[in-house]
Amino acid sequence: MNATFVIIGGGIAGVTCAETLAFYQPDKKIILVSESSLIKTVTNLLALTQTITTFNVEEAPINTLSSKYENISVIHGKLRKISDEDKTILINSDIKITYEYLCICIGALPKLIPQAKDNPYILGIRDTDSVEQFISKLSSSKRVMIVGNGGIASELVYKIQNTDIDWVIKDNHISATFVDPGAGEFFQSSLHKNFNASEPILNKRMRYNEDSSSKSGAALGPDWYKHFQIKGACELPPQVKIHYQTEVTDVKINNVATSMFPVEVSLTNGEKINCDLVISATGVEPNIDFEISSSKLELSPVNEIIVNEFMQTSVPNIYAAGDVCHANWEHAKHWFPMKLWTQARQMGCYAAKCMSGALNKEEILQDFCFEIFTHTTRLFGYKVILLGLYNGQKLGNDYEILFRMTKEHEYLKLILQNGRLQGAVLIGDTDLEEMCENLILNQLDLSPYKEDLLDPNIDVEDYFD
Numbered sequence: 001m002n003a004t005f006v007i008i009g010g011g012i013a014g015v016t017c018a019e020t021l022a023f024y025q026p027d028k029k030i031i032l033v034s035e036s037s038l039i040k041t042v043t044n045l046l047a048l049t050q051t052i053t054t055f056n057v058e059e060a061p062i063n064t065l066s067s068k069y070e071n072i073s074v075i076h077g078k079l080r081k082i083s084d085e086d087k088t089i090l091i092n093s094d095i096k097i098t099y100e101y102l103c104i105c106i107g108a109l110p111k112l113i114p115q116a117k118d119n120p121y122i123l124g125i126r127d128t129d130s131v132e133q134f135i136s137k138l139s140s141s142k143r144v145m146i147v148g149n150g151g152i153a154s155e156l157v158y159k160i161q162n163t164d165i166d167w168v169i170k171d172n173h174i175s176a177t178f179v180d181p182g183a184g185e186f187f188q189s190s191l192h193k194n195f196n197a198s199e200p201i202l203n204k205r206m207r208y209n210e211d212s213s214s215k216s217g218a219a220l221g222p223d224w225y226k227h228f229q230i231k232g233a234c235e236l237p238p239q240v241k242i243h244y245q246t247e248v249t250d251v252k253i254n255n256v257a258t259s260m261f262p263v264e265v266s267l268t269n270g271e272k273i274n275c276d277l278v279i280s281a282t283g284v285e286p287n288i289d290f291e292i293s294s295s296k297l298e299l300s301p302v303n304e305i306i307v308n309e310f311m312q313t314s315v316p317n318i319y320a321a322g323d324v325c326h327a328n329w330e331h332a333k334h335w336f337p338m339k340l341w342t343q344a345r346q347m348g349c350y351a352a353k354c355m356s357g358a359l360n361k362e363e364i365l366q367d368f369c370f371e372i373f374t375h376t377t378r379l380f381g382y383k384v385i386l387l388g389l390y391n392g393q394k395l396g397n398d399y400e401i402l403f404r405m406t407k408e409h410e411y412l413k414l415i416l417q418n419g420r421l422q423g424a425v426l427i428g429d430t431d432l433e434e435m436c437e438n439l440i441l442n443q444l445d446l447s448p449y450k451e452d453l454l455d456p457n458i459d460v461e462d463y464f465d
């Protein structure tokens, strides 16, 4: 078997890469290989600004791609070996494919706390299989522990119903991966409200079942919780206890004959918590479990595949995109990498353009999306938009903050350096994203308007039309 382009991975990076290649190279053969029998696609893509988009994530059987694009074939299988000298790969134990260009988009896996080894009561969440396992265990749980302070933990603490939660975080404020202590405090009031009870949990989307042979599915992505009933076994709404500046030191399995709960977790603050389940929402690590004949594939210290500004790895004709890779180029001032859906999609699309350009011997300019960091999500029931250096990243202490907050309504923070906007946190329906994005990109001197920028009585957008 052979193809001009071979892409490994049915997550958003791999699928976007294949679809973009089908557009740029409609006459060339493309093969997408995925270990999971379901792939992730984006629908209802809506541009809010030049660089911020909203969209729905859909799951579809892997062969959807080949029925949509004549030049894409799909193979359900696992990459075992790359022989880069003769440009071949081995899928499972018997399928050999020759490629001209290869793009590795195999994602990442949850990086669990070390105590998770051989402990069935400690779980991570990544794909449909893992979430189903979690939901099944949660349904009989009265007390659970969530470890971690990033995206998954913040979503779970807000979404879990009918079970008490101990939330163990290393920081002194909640949701520290995304926001500062002020915004953490702003979110805090949502924690103890039982929003969920009034929110219908509907599964409107068609769901497909993975076949039993597929194990490592693609990451669930935005809004995954809308499709599941995340409910424990208590009658009452959840009580959330936050353990600040704390980590797990030990997890002991209890004797079920004498204890109400199956595990006892020891914390660095000296407390011992008995609970039914521990969810380790402690980040991700790359998923590299194939052999490569060349020793040239450069990896970062945490095993990500290093790519340059054209998404090329250190091995000729091999590219990588998405959670598996490390963007090793000089980043634009207002952009930085983060393992997010949007960036996986942007990288997949850009890797396709780069491979197509390499085949056609065309010069490729780096995509505009790498000029400014943008992330749009929902946390604790609020719309959250993060732009540029929203937490003062890269700026040291040399910046000032303009700030406006209306409790339970909105939280706005603008980061300025030398009078110019460097980043913004927009929580709630602020409608300021387009203005902020423009001001970060054009670096207009805002010194004359500073007092008015966040004055709620002034329509600042008029200023900059």
Ligand SMILES: Cc1cc2nc3c(=O)[nH]c(=O)nc-3n(C[C@H](O)[C@H](O)[C@H](O)COP(=O)(O)OP(=O)(O)OC[C@H]3O[C@@H](n4cnc5c(N)ncnc54)[C@H](O)[C@@H]3O)c2cc1C
Pocket: 008, 009, 010, 011, 012, 013, 014, 033, 034, 035, 036, 077, 078, 079, 080, 105, 106, 107, 108, 125, 126, 127, 151, 152, 216, 217, 218, 219, 220, 221, 222, 223, 224, 287, 289, 290, 321, 322, 323, 324, 339, 340, 341, 342, 343, 344, 377
């Ligand atoms: C619960 C959860 C919620 C999230 N929510 C958000 C959010 O709200 N916003 C946001 O921006 N990001 C979110 N993310 C992160 C986002 O989903 C990921 O950054 C993104 O999906 C990564 O895409 P990917 O294609 O690089 O990798 P993956 O989605 O991990 O896809 C990798 C693919 O490669 C396949 N594969 C792996 N190994 C092999 C192999 N050896 N051979 C063949 N195929 C292989 C897998 O089966 C899979 O299909 C969330 C992640 C999780 C887990």
Ligand SMILES: NC(=O)C1=CN([C@@H]2O[C@H](COP(=O)(O)OP(=O)(O)OC[C@H]3O[C@@H](n4cnc5c(N)ncnc54)[C@H](OP(=O)(O)O)[C@@H]3O)[C@@H](O)[C@H]2O)C=CC1
Pocket: 113, 114, 147, 148, 149, 150, 151, 152, 153, 155, 168, 169, 170, 176, 177, 247, 248, 280, 281, 282, 283, 284, 338, 339, 340, 377, 378
């Ligand atoms: N709404 C969104 O945008 C969402 C995005 N995601 C994405 O999905 C991926 C997985 O999410 P998630 O697992 O939440 O990862 P994140 O990277 O978002 O957060 C991991 C958190 O765990 C902490 N942590 C790491 N190791 C330990 C440890 N041993 N003990 C205690 N805490 C620890 C980290 O702290 P520190 O940083 O200090 O090490 C950090 O607070 C991420 O790429 C995330 O961005 C997921 C859900 C929602």
